[in-house]
Amino acid sequence: MISINVNGKDYQVDVPSDTPLLWVIRDQLKLMGTKYGCGIGECGTCTVHIDGKAQRSCAVEVGKVQGAKITTIEGLSENHPVKRAWIEEQVVQCGYCQPGVIMEVASLMAESPKADAETIVRSMDDVICRCGSYPRIKKGIAKAVDIARKEVKK
């Protein structure tokens, strides 16, 4: 039995310890927001937060994250600046990559709260969007940084 904590809840899952975290999240916990894109950590659609840091869940063995705090897209607050920015800037097209993109951006912002949008954009080359929504992702990042700055001021 493997014990994991996802979005603030404890789960016991009966899977081999080398099962990728991605498939535990999807098949055992039925949290479908985290997506399968490539299985080799190249595209970022499977990005979750492990103890607050973005990691590609397809490349993480579930046995290695017992005791860690795992957050998926469903666990990120509705009011998170990135989620709000994504709606304001109408970033999504097909939307399949976006949970991973949002989690990546949220993690970068949390890691460097003072970073400007350009700095965050420069770290996004390891993410793939096939719809080509990159121009709007850039706008979304700028908006998210702006929203977060205004929150700090409040």
Added chain:
Amino acid sequence: MKLAKAAEAKSSGLKPTAYYEVTPDGVVRVVIPSSEMGQGIYTTLAMIVADELEADWGKIQVVQAPAADAFKNVLLDSQMTVGSAATRGWYVPLRKAGAAGKTMLIEAAAQEWKVPVSECAAEKGTVRHAKSGRSLSYGELAAKAAKLPVPQDPQLKKESEFKYIGKAMPRVDGPEKVNGKAIFGYDVDLPDIHYAILARPPAYGAKPDSFDEKAAMAVDGVVKVVPGPHGIAVCAKSYTAALKGRKALNVKWGAGSHPDLDSASIEKALMSGLEQPGANAITTGDPKKALAQAAKVLEATYYVPCVAHATMEPMNFTAHVQQDRCDIWGPTQGQTIAQMVAGQVAGLAPDKVQVHTTLLGCGLGRRAAPDFVVDAVIASKALGKPVKVVWTREEDIQHDLFRSAVAHKIKAGLDSQGNLVAWDHKVSCFSIQKYMGMPIEKGIDMFVLWGLHDAPQSPTKSQIAYGMPNFSVELFLSDLPVPVTPWRSVQNAPNAFATECFMDELAQLAGKDSLAFRLESLKDNPRARRVLETVAKNSDWGKPLPKGRGRGIAQHACFGSYVAQVADVSVKDGKVTVNRVDVAVDCGPVVNPNALEAQIEGAVVLALSTTLREEVKFAKGGVASKNFGDYNIIRMSEVPDIRVHIVNSTDEMGGIGEPGVPPLAPAVTNAVFAATGKRLRKIPLAL
């Protein structure tokens, strides 16, 4: 995003057509006949209904339509989302449907109040009688309105009266795609659902010599091994079990039909096809004579390799075959075809097959093919349970139906004034119709000629834009076993690469500016002229740029729309950087400007990816490219400043899903020439 129930229960509200319902609570549930793959069609079609209906946008919900005749697009005579035909095909029918409902609601209110209809007006979900100050909501009126006859030809709004159409309305599917609740095909979950992953042949035509079913079945969670036409399915309770089971299956494959097939041999075969007799698609005038008499003649060959769809969501489909019904779920672009094929495989009439379309993580034309539907139905039939067949990314790339590689040979002639007088064009490629199971008559496959030639009344409208007095197109189809299918704009893009690069080379030969030379051959095509002039004006065309930097221009018309692009490119140490792309687009009246802009941006990025990076590699009779590590897709830092200029047009409405793709590759390639003096005739560009 609610999956519509297949057999619609009788409405307790107002349901004048199949396309929406007004509930007693005042919710307006729009039934969308098209698949949502990111192009924003859920929102666009809901806007059309909501506007004519005078619905309150805040009360709009959308559901996906089941597979049924009512949802066939009139332009395609099928329930399909292809050919950039959704908005232009559904615009009038949905306007009429919305207007009919509004008429009925007003009539119902007038009857309720015993006042003339002319004294009543509908506004955003409410009918008001100004004289007496009375009002009733659509919810309150719905049941009464439902008793009235449905007007067959209701009055439509004037464009000046539109409240939603033409405005940047927020995407209805935005929130669920941001909060993680959106359901794609890969996410389908049902009681007792099983996964299946197929072991597929590594080379075209290879058959399994042996496989270890016992070893696969010994893997924890594996329940059945099911051979089929596309490979051997390993059915299991989880993704990881199916994957482990497939590995344990240890299939030994025989040699393929063409064991020496590789990227070089494919290119060689298609290039040599240019020298072999082909089928004549069209001849106007006498190109051979005109070429012989031309003052100057130019000949060039171009080559574009195969590219993969690589939709962000890999292929997948779910089926549950029961004795007297078959349900299928997943990301399909072609409900009619899926329903028919599933029925054939399940041994049921089509009307016993319920199609539940999910959101699509990209479509790009790949998901109109029913191959992935077949695998799911076979597996479910064998297992007697719901089965979700999923493809790994490796399978998705290696077993894709690609955008056909194509070789072009063009020979054109100029008169003594540098006017274009003859154009003889040979195309050598694979056949899309072959993989669709469509007959090829007299060696002509229409799909692969789009961009050059099209049938006169076809909704694809993909004839070459230029008027030429002497023009011929000949087609050679290779019988190498590379499977192909439409890929966003079909062959318009790799064909436009050739035509628009060649036009630039001709302009140079004529000693004329690239824009001016094109305009001369567009005398009878004002919409094409206008987008070229618009993009030139907005992109600083003609203004000087520093050494190593240049601009290229290109135009292409397809699916009813006209697009011209100017690319501003820098070249340094063999590296091409695209700084800026200006796009002028004329798609007639614009329904959803937000979706239009996003589609153009996305099309430019996608096309740029194929111009700079993408190429499927073949080896040993099959595909060598494996995953995103070696099949390179464009990344964020390579994306230019993209500026979209929408031409205000009252001409016939065209589509916007695909037309943004074709002009990009030639615009960039022409810009590379302007920056370096080098003519490149192949993509991905290599200096």
